[in-house]
Amino acid sequence: MATNQITTNANASTNDSFPFPIHRNPITDDYDVSREVLGRGINGTVFKCTHRQTGQKCAVKILQYAREARQEVILHRRACENCQYIVQLLEIYENYRGTVLYFYIVMECMEGGELFARILQRSERPYTERDAARYIRMIVEAVYHLHSMDIAHRDLKPENLLLADASNDAILKLGDFGFAKEGNNELMPLLTPLYTPYYVAPEILSNSRYDKACDIWSMGVIMYILLCGYPPFSSQNDQLTLSPGMRDRIKAGDYEFPDNPWSNISQEAKLTIQRMLTVDPAQRITIGEIRACQWLNKLTSERSIDMNSIQDPETREQLQVAVASATDLQRRTDVDLGIQIQGPESSNVAIRAAERRQQENLNKHTHC
Numbered sequence: 001m002a003t004n005q006i007t008t009n010a011n012a013s014t015n016d017s018f019p020f021p022i023h024r025n026p027i028t029d030d031y032d033v034s035r036e037v038l039g040r041g042i043n044g045t046v047f048k049c050t051h052r053q054t055g056q057k058c059a060v061k062i063l064q065y066a067r068e069a070r071q072e073v074i075l076h077r078r079a080c081e082n083c084q085y086i087v088q089l090l091e092i093y094e095n096y097r098g099t100v101l102y103f104y105i106v107m108e109c110m111e112g113g114e115l116f117a118r119i120l121q122r123s124e125r126p127y128t129e130r131d132a133a134r135y136i137r138m139i140v141e142a143v144y145h146l147h148s149m150d151i152a153h154r155d156l157k158p159e160n161l162l163l164a165d166a167s168n169d170a171i172l173k174l175g176d177f178g179f180a181k182e183g184n185n186e187l188m189p190l191l192t193p194l195y196t197p198y199y200v201a202p203e204i205l206s207n208s209r210y211d212k213a214c215d216i217w218s219m220g221v222i223m224y225i226l227l228c229g230y231p232p233f234s235s236q237n238d239q240l241t242l243s244p245g246m247r248d249r250i251k252a253g254d255y256e257f258p259d260n261p262w263s264n265i266s267q268e269a270k271l272t273i274q275r276m277l278t279v280d281p282a283q284r285i286t287i288g289e290i291r292a293c294q295w296l297n298k299l300t301s302e303r304s305i306d307m308n309s310i311q312d313p314e315t316r317e318q319l320q321v322a323v324a325s326a327t328d329l330q331r332r333t334d335v336d337l338g339i340q341i342q343g344p345e346s347s348n349v350a351i352r353a354a355e356r357r358q359q360e361n362l363n364k365h366t367h368c
Contacts, residue, residue, distance in 0.1 A: 020077055020092075027093040027104045033060060038109075042155065042178030043069055049106065057109040058090060065094075065101035068178075073103055075151060076177040085142035087162065087175035112163025112170045119226075129265060132226040135161075135172050137296050139222065142174040143215050144287045152212035154179040156219055157196050183211060197242040198231045202251040202279050213281035216290070220276025227269060228261050232277065253279040268295040 027033065027049075034048040044063040051058060063069035073092060080086045093104035112118055115135060119127055139161065146153055155176060163170040201217035203210045224232045232255035235243035249255065255277065257270055272295045275285035290296070 018092075019074065023091060023093045024095070025093075026095055027060070027106075030091075031058070031060065031106065039159075041176040043072060044103075044178075046107075048109065057111070059107045059109045061103075061105040061107065063103040063105065065103060069103055072177050072180065073105060075180045075182065076105070079146055079149065079151060079177065079180070083142060083145040084171060085138050085173055086145065087173045107175075108164075110162035110164055110173060110175070112165045112167075114159060115161040115163060115172060116158045118163055118166070118170075129227065129269065132223070133269075133296055135226060136219070136223050138172040139174065139219060140287065140290050140296065143219065144291055146180075147212050147215070147287045150183040150212070152181050152183065153177070153215050154181060155196065156215055156222065157199050158222065158225070161222075197235070197246070198233065200242075200250060201281070202253065203281050205247055205251055210281065213284050213286075216276050216284050216287060217281075219290075220273050223269075223276065224255075224273055227265050227273075232256075232273075251279070253277055266295065268293075271295075 023030075030053075031049045031051055034050070036048040037045060038048055038059050039046040041061060043066075044061050046059050046061045049058050049060045050056065063072065073089075076087075077089050077092070080088050087110060088108045089105060090108060091106040093106070095102055095104060139156075143153065143156070153174065155178065156174075160174060160176045162173055162175055164173060199218040199221045201210070201214040204214055221231060221233070233246055233250050235246040257265075262270065272285075272290070272293055276290070278284040285293075
């Protein structure tokens with residue numbers, strides 16, 4: 001990063017008032033910003049940074065100034081207040097690099113990394129249904145907090161679920177508010193079909209207005225994966241992450257609980273998933289009802305969960321490519337927020353996967 005080019009420009013102020021303090025001195029006065037990339041969100045890249053005085057490790061997300069970036073900053077700041085299950089936003093800087101204005105959003109550093117990566121790295125003890133329930137409970141608390149504020153996250157997926165540290169009892173937190181939208185107490189306030197294919201609710205695929213119930217469906221898909229290692233809906237088409245058949249199965253709620261591995265999972269867990277993956281959003285379980293369900297509050301099962309499916313390199317790669325996609329291939333603009341969106345074919349994960357397949361094919365032909 002060319003941090004030496006970060007400046008302030010008092011004569012080119014945005015004239016936008018924020019409902020909270022924002023710094024306009026160069027972020028490099030207070031933080032050493034690394035070139036190490038921690039992640040990439042919908043609107044910007046996240047780098048590691050360190051507070052110069054205290055040595056505290058943090059993360060900084062860099063967003064080019066735009067209406068949707070401002071919306072993300074405001075909603076994230078509001079959402080993280082009074083909720084330990086949402087990544088905490090610490091400070092906000094407004095700086096210029098050359099003539100371009102950027103937001104620098106300083107957040108707590110989630111040193112435990114992504115949830116799925118942590119599950120795969122476990123070696124000291126088996127991953128159990130009780131562990132899955134604990135993770136789901138923390139996701140539920142984050143979404144309950146958002147929905148009580150009439151905010152739909154709209155991008156619930158494993159990539160946005162981060163652990164505070166590497167311990168077994170680390171807190172799981174929700175991040176990336178690039179797609180989040182406030183409902184303003186309207187009925188069906190959302191229009192644009194924003195989604196990651198594996199986690200998309202059927203009402204979004206119908207190109208009709210929808211509301212925050214879409215988050216419940218996405219949580220159901222995540223819960224399904226956490227309990228067996230693979231998604232309830234998938235595509236057999238290697239070229240598209242959302243095939244016509246997969247689209248039809250999602251819209252029909254057509255999925256199964258195969259005996260292997262689901263015979264080892266409690267009926268309460270399967271019932272909870274069924275209520276989350278209800279096609280009609282009006283009949284779908286609410287976040288308040290999930291919060292009170294028996295599976296989350298009384299589960300004591302220590303039955304091990306077989307995660308061999310997600311440990312399989314090919315399956316994991318398919319999940320990563322799907323997670324990396326921001327929307328379906330035909331839609332590029334968020335009408336609700338004005339976001340121009342890149343499709344899955346442009347994601348770094350998809351590019352790396354394609355390059356690896358090309359190299360494997362080349363090696364096969366070379367040795368023929």
